[in-house]
Amino acid sequence: METLIYDYIVVGSGIAGLTAARVLSDYGRTCVLTKSILKEGATHYAQGGIAVAMQPDDSPQFHLNDTLLAGDGLCNEYAVRILVEEGPKWVRELIELGAQFDKVGDHFHFTQEAAHHKRRILHAGDATGREIEKTLGNTILREDKVQFFPQTSLTQLLINEGHCVGCIAQHKGKPVRFIGKAVVLSTGGCGQIFSHNTNPPVATGDGIALAYQAGCAVQDMEFTQFHPTTLYLGDPHPASLFLISEAVRGEGAILRNCHGDRFMTDYHAEAELAPRDVVARAIFDQMNKTQTPHVYLDLEKVKQNPTERFPTIYKRCKEANIDITRDFIPVAPAAHYFMGGIQTDTWGLTTIPALYAIGEVACLGLHGANRLASNSLLDGLVFGHRAARHASEHQTHLAVPPRPLLASFEQGLADSERARVLASKQSIRELMWAHVGILRHQEGLLCAQKGLKELEWLTHSHSENETLLEVKNMWQVATLMTEFALTRTESRGSHLRSDFPIRDDLYWKRHLSKTKESTDGL
Ligand code: SIN
Secondary structure, eight states: OEEEEOSEEEEOOSHHHHHHHHHHTTTSOEEEEOSSOTTOSHHHHOOSOEEOOOSTTOOHHHHHHHHHHHTTTOOOHHHHHHHHHHHHHHHHHHHHHTOOOOEETTEEOEEOOTTOSSOOEEOSTTOHHHHHHHHHHHHHHHHTOEEEEOSEEEEEEEEETTEEEEEEEEETTEEEEEEOSEEEEOOOOOGGGSSSBOSOTTOSOHHHHHHHHHTOOEEOTTOEEEEEEEEOOSSSOTTTTOBOOHHHHHTTOEEEOTTSOBOGGGTOTTGGGSOHHHHHHHHHHHHHHHTOSOEEEEOTTOOSOHHHHSHHHHHHHHHTTOOTTTSOEEEEEEEEEESOEEEOOTTOBOSSTTEEEOGGGEESSTTTTSOOTTHHHHHHHHHHHHHHHHHHHHOOOOOOOOOOOOSOOOOOOOHHHHHHHHHHHHHHHHHHHHHSSSSBOHHHHHHHHHHHHHTGGGGGOOOOOHHHHHHHHHHHHHHHHHHHHHHOOSOBTTBOBTTSOSOOHHHHSSOOEEOSSOEEOO
């Protein structure tokens, strides 16, 4: 097997990974491995914006208060303070690097999103992630200090005497051993384990599954955020599940049920701008009550011209014959963001020395039980910087481990086995949506657990086939998520149990975590 030696290995190319790679490249030879092409990650599709307290009437303390409130009692306040206090500095740097955020005259335009009590969302139209990724990507390419490996899937983390010393990845179908002083995982989330999700196809939970297999602790695996509004065009329809940004409601859009009635005022004092979990749940409730697979978003009260303010959404809806300047948009919730993940400290360090995790793959309790809208880009930026700083200062030793045993590298999968793997993938996605989705209860969770157990055969195969490896990762994450969701017998944030509908601070104001060998609270 080919071996490549770098100082720092970053896996994933969203905002967190690109930020870390750029900083690390000042300290040593740095590479970025990315499963698809450079831009194919959740950052690219982030519409709403980046939350940052930069307005004169705002402050990090206000931003902290909103984040804690949305997190429903489970945020790590120390981590939130770091986020809101360090965020403005790194956003200013992004602007200096050339990121073009919307302005009104000479001033930046800050949009409104749910559960923010100030207008603090800096945005580039409705394609903010794309602008940030372009800025960081162009800067890194111009500086020419980072080597990129596209089409490169992580398959194993290399741990030697308790330390992470590198990883194995399949680069264009061949295994390559990457050795480095530190590995930084920024592989994103796992929305693809749900049949209804807003995530790109690469979001299959690989980083979480492989870190867990390597011995890392995972935390808060029961908390998946469901975005209230994705385009609904019938199941299955290729344009369904396209995100209709929360900023649309922030700018005045109203939710209506199939009878045309506004309903959010019945659920929360802040109506359409209630925290995301509340809105998703209210929509779900209305869909059940009216036996309709969607509700509607009405943009009549949006003051700005929707074609100018939301050009991407306008275009995608137009392609589906919906004119957002006139028509209601049919919308339904879908899995969107994962608050759980690989347990880290506030430097991104996991429970395995020299292994870091940042962005959506990581869990430091920052988002608690429900992430505040548009805090995720800021998370990637701030903790990308911190992980890079820590790794550059503390990971100074390169240990080349003995060659791994790889007796045979079998990429192929017989047609019949491939069909079985793909059918299993579909089963995982359907089980998770049906039983570990917006509304959970013991009976359904046990049903998901039983269904997943029947698919355990996936883990017995030793083929290195990429499709199989990906589905194994999905199975691993789905299994952990179901176990955590069964354990938390209360409702909090995005975790709603119809059999335990009350938030129970006395017993459950705590995080659950687990390694392969031990559990904490499970
Ligand atoms: C959105 O634009 O609604 C998504 C923003 C986010 O998930 O934070």
